[in-house]
Amino acid sequence: MIVDPGASVSRRRLLSMIGVAAGSTAMYQAMHSLGFAAESSFREAGPLSAAPKGASVLVLGAGMAGLVAAYELRNAGYQVQILEYNARAGGRNWTLRGGDRYTELGGETQDCRFDPGLYINPGPWRLPYHHRGMLSYCKQLGVALEPFVQVNHNAYLHSRNAFDGKPQRLRTVKADYQGHVAELLSKATRSHALDADVTAEDREILLDSLRMWGALDENYRFVKGNASSERRGYDRDPGGGLSGRPAFSDPVTLSDLLHSGLWSVLPFGDAYDFQTTMFQPVGGMGKVGEAFGRELGHLIRYNAKIVEIHQDDKGVAATFEDLAAGSVGQTLRADWCVCTIPLSILGQIPMNVGGPMAQAIAAVLYCTGLKVGLQFKRRFWEQDEQIYGGVTYTDLPIGQISYPSSRYFASDKGVLLGAYIWDQINSMDFTAMPPAERVAKAVEYGSQIHPQYAQEFESGISVAWHRVPFTLGCFGLWTDATRAQHYDNLCAFDGRIVLAGEHASYLPAWQEGAVTSALDAIGRLHQRALAAGAGG
Amino acid sequence: MSEPTRSLRLRYRTLVCGLGLAGMACIGAPALADSAGILNPAPFNTTDGQQVYEHICRGCHMPDARGAIGAGHYPALAKNPALASRQFMAQAILMGRRNMPAFGAKHAVGYGGPPAVLSETQIAAVINYVRSHFDNHYKDRITAAEVAALDRNGY
Numbered sequence: 001m002i003v004d005p006g007a008s009v010s011r012r013r014l015l016s017m018i019g020v021a022a023g024s025t026a027m028y029q030a031m032h033s034l035g036f037a038a039e040s041s042f043r044e045a046g047p048l049s050a051a052p053k054g055a056s057v058l059v060l061g062a063g064m065a066g067l068v069a070a071y072e073l074r075n076a077g078y079q080v081q082i083l084e085y086n087a088r089a090g091g092r093n094w095t096l097r098g099g100d101r102y103t104e105l106g107g108e109t110q111d112c113r114f115d116p117g118l119y120i121n122p123g124p125w126r127l128p129y130h131h132r133g134m135l136s137y138c139k140q141l142g143v144a145l146e147p148f149v150q151v152n153h154n155a156y157l158h159s160r161n162a163f164d165g166k167p168q169r170l171r172t173v174k175a176d177y178q179g180h181v182a183e184l185l186s187k188a189t190r191s192h193a194l195d196a197d198v199t200a201e202d203r204e205i206l207l208d209s210l211r212m213w214g215a216l217d218e219n220y221r222f223v224k225g226n227a228s229s230e231r232r233g234y235d236r237d238p239g240g241g242l243s244g245r246p247a248f249s250d251p252v253t254l255s256d257l258l259h260s261g262l263w264s265v266l267p268f269g270d271a272y273d274f275q276t277t278m279f280q281p282v283g284g285m286g287k288v289g290e291a292f293g294r295e296l297g298h299l300i301r302y303n304a305k306i307v308e309i310h311q312d313d314k315g316v317a318a319t320f321e322d323l324a325a326g327s328v329g330q331t332l333r334a335d336w337c338v339c340t341i342p343l344s345i346l347g348q349i350p351m352n353v354g355g356p357m358a359q360a361i362a363a364v365l366y367c368t369g370l371k372v373g374l375q376f377k378r379r380f381w382e383q384d385e386q387i388y389g390g391v392t393y394t395d396l397p398i399g400q401i402s403y404p405s406s407r408y409f410a411s412d413k414g415v416l417l418g419a420y421i422w423d424q425i426n427s428m429d430f431t432a433m434p435p436a437e438r439v440a441k442a443v444e445y446g447s448q449i450h451p452q453y454a455q456e457f458e459s460g461i462s463v464a465w466h467r468v469p470f471t472l473g474c475f476g477l478w479t480d481a482t483r484a485q486h487y488d489n490l491c492a493f494d495g496r497i498v499l500a501g502e503h504a505s506y507l508p509a510w511q512e513g514a515v516t517s518a519l520d521a522i523g524r525l526h527q528r529a530l531a532a533g534a535g536g
Numbered sequence: 537m538s539e540p541t542r543s544l545r546l547r548y549r550t551l552v553c554g555l556g557l558a559g560m561a562c563i564g565a566p567a568l569a570d571s572a573g574i575l576n577p578a579p580f581n582t583t584d585g586q587q588v589y590e591h592i593c594r595g596c597h598m599p600d601a602r603g604a605i606g607a608g609h610y611p612a613l614a615k616n617p618a619l620a621s622r623q624f625m626a627q628a629i630l631m632g633r634r635n636m637p638a639f640g641a642k643h644a645v646g647y648g649g650p651p652a653v654l655s656e657t658q659i660a661a662v663i664n665y666v667r668s669h670f671d672n673h674y675k676d677r678i679t680a681a682e683v684a685a686l687d688r689n690g691y
Binding site: 305428467 | 590591595608644645646652
């Protein structure tokens with residue numbers, strides 16, 4: 001913190017000036033610099049100065065981008081109306097709980113039969129510590145957060161073709177990989193193969209560090225013993241008394257490890273977006289959208305299917321069907337429009353924008369993706385295998401199994417993320433199956449890792465994102481080429497319309513992409529509205 | 537995977553893609569919302585048009601090929617007059633179309649793993665299947681060579 005607490009008024013003024021002069025992204029960054037964004041005073045500050053009197057904004061879509069845009073515009077004094085296709089707020093910010101009913105495209109309906117307190121997040125499910133926009137809104141709206149376990153050294157890495165198909169603990173793969181690499185590197189160092197790159201003095205330091213990093217013995221070997229078992233675990237853990245003598249475990253060979261391919265998963269937890277600490281809302285990610293929905297109340301009109309968007313030099317009109325009432329052809333009008341409708345759908349809605357934006361909308365393909373949630377009678381992964389949260393990675397079509405990060409020890413039952421499929425062929429194949437078959441396949445494949453599945457499975461539910469009626473896909477799939485050609489045109493104002501959402505960000509699929517895109521868009525909208533004066 | 541070299545190469549590509557470290561066959565976004573697993577997808581080798589439809593196309597175009605309607609829609613392939621042009625169909629499959637993924641090797645985009653690519657033979661097979669089922673009765677057929685030529689020369 002570079003400013004003392006007594007200076008908060010001038011800080012707010014400063015931020016407000018930055019917001020007006022440079023747009024809300026600059027202001028958002030300035031808030032971070034001032035150590036402000038994560039504080040409770042985030043809301044007091046607000047990203048926008050006061051709205052011109054009478055200025056109005058139509059927000060299309062009540063997902064994270066639309067909700068953030070509407071919330072901040074309303075707080076600044078804009079007259080805001082939101083149109084939303086679903087009967088709830090949140091969009092892809094969504095949690096399925098016991099009693100929920102979900103009908104996918106094609107008409108298949110699933111009833112979620114999970115026990116009270118158990119849930120699955122079909123969409124986003126975790127928040128990196130540096131996604132400060134999301135964390136700030138959770139705090140402002142009173143959404144309780146708890147740690148999300150991403151990296152679990154006791155979860156499995158599994159390949160059908162390695163180690164006879166037997167799942168390996170992450171900690172053994174990591175320890176053995178590091179140990180063998182450290183041994184090879186120290187061998188090269190000691191045989192003077194690296195002398196051209198390493199000075200004599202640095203050589204000794206490098207060797208010390210390799211011994212420490214790789215858990216090598218005093219002779220720079222990675223072998224069965226105390227040092228290696230301290231990383232990879234023991235055959236028999238150290239204990240007390242006469243029965244407490246530990247039994248060391250055997251590292252696997254370098255060749256077996258390399259051929260297993262399991263090393264390919266090791267860096268995942270080191271990626272910026274997956275580093276510790278991650279968070280999740282208590283009770284499901286959908287708590288965020290639900291809280292925004294309560295906060296914005298009657299400003300949101302639900303069950304509204306947009307059929308046309310039309311702008312002229314005075315404002316923007318959206319025509320919609322009221323799906324609940326069965327009526328068609330109603331129109332809402334405002335000075336400006338923040339449109340957050342996924343491009344997969346927006347591309348099908350008549351909207352009079354120019355060629356650059358229209359071409360950008362058409363250029364973005366949508367990712368396939370699929371999740372299956374499975375409820376089990378008991379938490380065998382904890383009780384039998386001591387796996388508390390985290391992710392098992394497998395080359396089976398299910399891709400991953402993730403264990404719940406909450407209610408450890410507390411309840412008898414639990415829900416696993418039983419499939420999380422990105423691989424395009426597999427996710428299309430699973431999408432093409434009836435929902436019950438997806439669940440059955442997830443149980444069948446998962447039982448190759450956890451044989452308890454067969455005995456303990458109770459019920460499941462699946463969400464295939466290309467069958468989701470409100471997105472028709474998972475998220476915008478940019479390539480370097482499409483981004484270079486179309487991204488700026490997608491984000492730029494076209495007349496009185498600006499787009500926002502994860503598709504208008506460099507954080508595809510992350511909610512923080514939606515949040516920062518909304519703040520960026522409304523910052524630019526605000527500048528225009530101020531320039532246009534009262535009434536837009 | 538019977539051939540170890542290939543499976544290792546696939547796994548390596550998965551690692552690189554999963555972390556967004558390089559473009560290769562995947563998107564070059566600086567941040568990915570997820571990392572894939574140890575992808576080692578079983579090869580999708582069928583050249584049977586019905587099999588291709590049921591494993592790939594059916595997800596969106598539906599079992600009866602009547603499409604679906606939500607906030608947006610998937611077009612029906614049943615009784616669809618646009619299918620009169622087999623070349624149009626080939627182009628849509630090769631290059632993608634809005635939220636429809638591209639399946640041609642030159643255009644397909646993966647995410648955290650290899651993209652879904654269909655061969656010219658598979659594309660021809662599924663076009664011929666769809667155009668002769670679901671109340672479609674087109675007599676002309678497309679060949680793999682014709683699909684390859686369209687891919688080479690454009691439509």
